[in-house]
Amino acid sequence: MNPTKVFLSEKDIPKKWYNLAADLPNPMLPPLGPDGKPISPDMLAKVFPMNLIEQEVSQKRWIDIPEEILKLLYIWRPSPLKRAVFLEEYLKTPARIYYKDESLSPAGSHKANTSIPQAWYNKQFGIKKLTTETGAGQWGSALAFACNLIGLECKVFMVRVSFDQKPMRKTMMQVWGAKCIASPSNETNAGREILKIMPDTPGSLGIAISEAVEAAVSDTTGETRYSLGSVLNHVMLHQTIIGQEAQKQLKMIGEKKVDCIIGCAGGGSNFAGLAFPFVCEKIHGKKITIIPVESAAAPKMTRGQFRYDFGDNAEMTPLLPMATLGHKFVPAPIHAGGLRYHGMAPLVSQGIVEGLLEPRAYDQIKSYEAAMLWAKTEGTICAPETSHAIACTIDEAKKAKEEGKEKVILFNYSGHGLMDLVGYDKFLSGKLESYSLPEVELQKSINSIKDLPKAERRKTGKW
Amino acid sequence: MNPTKVFLSEKDIPKKWYNLAADLPNPMLPPLGPDGKPISPDMLAKVFPMNLIEQEVSQKRWIDIPEEILKLLYIWRPSPLKRAVFLEEYLKTPARIYYKDESLSPAGSHKANTSIPQAWYNKQFGIKKLTTETGAGQWGSALAFACNLIGLECKVFMVRVSFDQKPMRKTMMQVWGAKCIASPSNETNAGREILKIMPDTPGSLGIAISEAVEAAVSDTTGETRYSLGSVLNHVMLHQTIIGQEAQKQLKMIGEKKVDCIIGCAGGGSNFAGLAFPFVCEKIHGKKITIIPVESAAAPKMTRGQFRYDFGDNAEMTPLLPMATLGHKFVPAPIHAGGLRYHGMAPLVSQGIVEGLLEPRAYDQIKSYEAAMLWAKTEGTICAPETSHAIACTIDEAKKAKEEGKEKVILFNYSGHGLMDLVGYDKFLSGKLESYSLPEVELQKSINSIKDLPKAERRKTGKW
Numbered sequence: 001m002n003p004t005k006v007f008l009s010e011k012d013i014p015k016k017w018y019n020l021a022a023d024l025p026n027p028m029l030p031p032l033g034p035d036g037k038p039i040s041p042d043m044l045a046k047v048f049p050m051n052l053i054e055q056e057v058s059q060k061r062w063i064d065i066p067e068e069i070l071k072l073l074y075i076w077r078p079s080p081l082k083r084a085v086f087l088e089e090y091l092k093t094p095a096r097i098y099y100k101d102e103s104l105s106p107a108g109s110h111k112a113n114t115s116i117p118q119a120w121y122n123k124q125f126g127i128k129k130l131t132t133e134t135g136a137g138q139w140g141s142a143l144a145f146a147c148n149l150i151g152l153e154c155k156v157f158m159v160r161v162s163f164d165q166k167p168m169r170k171t172m173m174q175v176w177g178a179k180c181i182a183s184p185s186n187e188t189n190a191g192r193e194i195l196k197i198m199p200d201t202p203g204s205l206g207i208a209i210s211e212a213v214e215a216a217v218s219d220t221t222g223e224t225r226y227s228l229g230s231v232l233n234h235v236m237l238h239q240t241i242i243g244q245e246a247q248k249q250l251k252m253i254g255e256k257k258v259d260c261i262i263g264c265a266g267g268g269s270n271f272a273g274l275a276f277p278f279v280c281e282k283i284h285g286k287k288i289t290i291i292p293v294e295s296a297a298a299p300k301m302t303r304g305q306f307r308y309d310f311g312d313n314a315e316m317t318p319l320l321p322m323a324t325l326g327h328k329f330v331p332a333p334i335h336a337g338g339l340r341y342h343g344m345a346p347l348v349s350q351g352i353v354e355g356l357l358e359p360r361a362y363d364q365i366k367s368y369e370a371a372m373l374w375a376k377t378e379g380t381i382c383a384p385e386t387s388h389a390i391a392c393t394i395d396e397a398k399k400a401k402e403e404g405k406e407k408v409i410l411f412n413y414s415g416h417g418l419m420d421l422v423g424y425d426k427f428l429s430g431k432l433e434s435y436s437l438p439e440v441e442l443q444k445s446i447n448s449i450k451d452l453p454k455a456e457r458r459k460t461g462k463w
Numbered sequence: 464m465n466p467t468k469v470f471l472s473e474k475d476i477p478k479k480w481y482n483l484a485a486d487l488p489n490p491m492l493p494p495l496g497p498d499g500k501p502i503s504p505d506m507l508a509k510v511f512p513m514n515l516i517e518q519e520v521s522q523k524r525w526i527d528i529p530e531e532i533l534k535l536l537y538i539w540r541p542s543p544l545k546r547a548v549f550l551e552e553y554l555k556t557p558a559r560i561y562y563k564d565e566s567l568s569p570a571g572s573h574k575a576n577t578s579i580p581q582a583w584y585n586k587q588f589g590i591k592k593l594t595t596e597t598g599a600g601q602w603g604s605a606l607a608f609a610c611n612l613i614g615l616e617c618k619v620f621m622v623r624v625s626f627d628q629k630p631m632r633k634t635m636m637q638v639w640g641a642k643c644i645a646s647p648s649n650e651t652n653a654g655r656e657i658l659k660i661m662p663d664t665p666g667s668l669g670i671a672i673s674e675a676v677e678a679a680v681s682d683t684t685g686e687t688r689y690s691l692g693s694v695l696n697h698v699m700l701h702q703t704i705i706g707q708e709a710q711k712q713l714k715m716i717g718e719k720k721v722d723c724i725i726g727c728a729g730g731g732s733n734f735a736g737l738a739f740p741f742v743c744e745k746i747h748g749k750k751i752t753i754i755p756v757e758s759a760a761a762p763k764m765t766r767g768q769f770r771y772d773f774g775d776n777a778e779m780t781p782l783l784p785m786a787t788l789g790h791k792f793v794p795a796p797i798h799a800g801g802l803r804y805h806g807m808a809p810l811v812s813q814g815i816v817e818g819l820l821e822p823r824a825y826d827q828i829k830s831y832e833a834a835m836l837w838a839k840t841e842g843t844i845c846a847p848e849t850s851h852a853i854a855c856t857i858d859e860a861k862k863a864k865e866e867g868k869e870k871v872i873l874f875n876y877s878g879h880g881l882m883d884l885v886g887y888d889k890f891l892s893g894k895l896e897s898y899s900l901p902e903v904e905l906q907k908s909i910n911s912i913k914d915l916p917k918a919e920r921r922k923t924g925k926w
Contacts, residue, residue: 007470106843
């Protein structure tokens with residue numbers, strides 16, 4: 001029998017993070033302040049520790065991973081590369097389908113790849129406490145997990161509707177010593193203001209971000225900072241161990257080239273983590289199709305615009321150059337909570353601008369069908385976000401069959417769905433709805449940000 | 464840095480199951496029929512397929528694992544051997560603590576090691592449908608997972624109280640195409656009888672077993688069989704890949720000897736899977752302390768008796784020679800549902816009789832304290848059952864510190880606790896209760912089986 005997966009030993013874990021910013025054909029546009037001028041690193045100092053701000057603005061291609069961080073990543077890394085032999089057989093495809101299994105981290109997704117370094121750098125900088133927001137709970141769980149191991153206090157503002165629907169996510173964070181409260185809360189001005197106007201609001205990620213940032217910057221001891229689980233450059237950076245491991249593992253299993261890289265993309269981090277080392281290969285001449293997959297309910301990459309926009313609903317963040325639907329956009333209540341964000345990481349957005357990436361959008365019904373086929377053939381239950389990557393993978397494998405071509409596909413299995421079975425239950429009982437953003441709503445949302453600075457257009461690719 | 468875990472490649476997976484029955488100093492006592500006489504394999508033919516009955520009564524030391532089963536086990540196996548370096552540091556112990564991580568199977572526990580072969584052998588024998596019971600849901604999920612991959616119908620009778628408390632377990636089984644219904648149900652005579660007398664009963668494992676067996680044997684097409692997730696010889700057999708992998712991995716990480724083997728034990732299967740290959744070493748002269756850990760709420764090994772008893776509440780199974788509290792025993796509602804069984808696998812029970820195993824009982828409060836310390840140091844959230852093995856491991860590591868002795872401990876991390884966070888929630892809010900079986904209840908339960916045949920006493924060890 002041919003091997004169907006490749007484990008790496010600990011000594012083979014990547015020792016450096018890869019920074020795509022160093023290799024992009026055109027330099028990244030800078031974040032802007034409220035006055036429309038580029039912000040300086042100092043202006044972020046109340047929100048993030050300086051060592052992470054340095055990573056955020058770094059142009060260095062490779063950044064060393066401290067040994068103490070590696071030791072913590074060893075709890076579950078390196079992650080296996082697996083081949084989906086049963087899915088291949090079912091599809092009767094000539095494609096060989098591989099995936100990185102990032103669901104094996106203690107918190108159940110790739111998010112721990114950045115929560116560990118973020119907590120560690122904050123601790124190094126003398127920080128005692130981190131605040132963050134979480135929607136469905138994947139990121140809040142991952143940061144709670146990391147803070148617990150590293151010895152930081154952790155406070156998670158969890159969107160009210162998810163807080164009520166998924167009490168076990170809260171318990172998970174509490175087991176790891178974090179405080180998890182429903183947002184909007186009475187603990188911040190932002191929360192109190194909202195509650196005054198809308199006492200029964202289900203909350204939103206935008207509100208939760210505002211509360212978490214406020215809770216961090218208003219701590220007068222200066223010992224609290226805010227932590228974000230996606231979008232920012234340093235988050236993408238921390239995830240690149242996924243793709244670097246995959247490069248080694250593909251070689252070990254005997255694949256000389258990969259034709260197609262796929263990852264679901266909400267803020268962009270699991271996609272970037274797998275894809276960026278391959279984007280580097282593409283920049284240097286390799287022919288690879290690289291596909292970030294978004295939800296048709298929040299289609300910033302396929303139907304949004306590339307321009308400066310705020311990262312949050314309450315306009316507390318700097319303006320970032322990104323694919324966006326407008327920061328006031330309220331996404332439909334799809335189960336893939338991680339794909340409900342209005343914008344896309346600047347590094348991923350720039351990759352699209354440069355013509356290096358080919359985004360695609362999938363509806364949640366088609367994605368759950370893919371998740372069910374995956375469970376039927378490969379046996380595991382994937383996160384609702386991950387199902388979008390699987391739907392795209394299946395389409396690519398079918399295309400290979402139609403074309404009668406061999407093809408190597410690699411996708412990121414970003415998380416398991418064991419804490420999110422409610423969506424499966426709805427699908428099985430025929431109650432799951434299809435959501436595709438109506439054009440009218442899209443135009444309305446985009447119009448609301450038309451006065452924000454336009455991001456300078458590039459010569460290649462989209463926009 | 465020293466490596467903290469060892470992966471095996473697929474080619475290193477054990478190719479044979481190990482049968483302890485072939486090596487026990489005294490032969491196993493046979494199962495008895497209702498007339499008190501040894502039963503013949505034929506008498507089980509309506510319940511199990513003949514190829515599994517052959518394994519059940521086999522005296523062969525090694526039994527080949529068919530290649531098609533290996534291919535399915537490869538979905539997650541071989542499982543890693545990991546070293547609990549952070550727990551060691553916390554305890555400041557000279558002990559080196561290793562564990563087999565069996566939580567990585569798609570259903571979340573070691574149970575899939577036997578559900579896959581059981582489904583496969585049934586399929587080979589021409590069976591179309593399997594029935595089973597499940598308490599907390601681990602076994603029902605694992606069998607649903609296996610039947611889905613192998614192409615069998617699957618019907619799971621889930622104890623009513625768990626069915627209502629944990630709707631997501633049912634969804635999990637449904638994703639894998641199984642039918643999961645609350646027990647007692649209206650689909651069997653056994654269920655209807657109970658519902659007539661006690662319409663509001665929360666159900667019990669005993670009732671659910673009776674329903675599952677009845678549903679199998681009453682199918683007039685002859686194409687349905689029953690499947691059991693623990694207790695029986697062939698189940699122990701299938702789990703022995705765990706211990707065989709561990710033997711290789713300990714060598715690879717540089718350990719020449721292991722001093723202590725620990726596993727939680729409800730029906731005995733995860734314990735046996737890890738321990739039996741080491742019991743073999745012990746029989747052949749190695750000095751190893753081997754500890755099955757039970758719940759103080761169901762202390763059959765430490766306070767029960769070794770005698771013939773029924774495997775189920777309704778007296779539908781043959782009489783098995785085992786450590787038991789009596790088949791009418793109703794355990795306290797501890798969260799470790801898998802440890803609530805009244806009896807212990809005959810092979811494990813005989814191991815105790817022979818003086819090869821040293822059982823211990825832990826209370827659920829102490830076990831949850833251990834689980835919390837584990838989450839704090841090693842980062843993962845364990846199943847409530849597994850917490851009992853961790854509690855014992857911590858005690859052994861502390862003893863090593865007191866004695867100032869180096870020591871190698873290996874325990875089985877049998878499953879994750881992500882589907883069972885309710886118990887953690889209770890622990891965190893101070894609502895978890897301590898349960899130790901009162902002597903009066905124990906005597907009452909044991910007295911109720913005093914007329915059943917006594918198992919012949921052995922010369923060595925307990926009883």
